[in-house]
Amino acid sequence: MNIKVVDFTKFKSVEIVCWQYDYGQKIELIGENIDLQTVVQWSYDSIEGIDSKLIYEENEKFYSEIPDEALALTTDFKGYIFVSDSEKGNTTYLIKGRIRPRAPITE
DSSP, rough: EEHHHHHHEEEEEEEEEETOOEEEEEEEETTTTTTTTEEEEEEESSSSSSEEEEOEETTTTTEOOOOHEEEESOOOEEEEHHHHHHHHTTEEEEEEEEEOOOOOOOO
């Protein structure tokens, strides 16, 4: 399984690169106020709608899955993370996903 580490401690926007059809990828999220109440809303430019994924915890680290629908595309996708911050309201982090096209994986 491929795990991408997304660190928001310095920047609020991070770009990741994924192989097309490389299903089952997940991201480790590092950032202020990211917890189990946080949701990643995945958006795809070529199709309408948003796919929301809750964050889950493993070994004291926070993860979200990249939807397989995003990894089947030839276009870029985005992940919007809205974090509740008592002082500032909602803080938004952004994951920009780029797809590297390749032939479908056959088993």
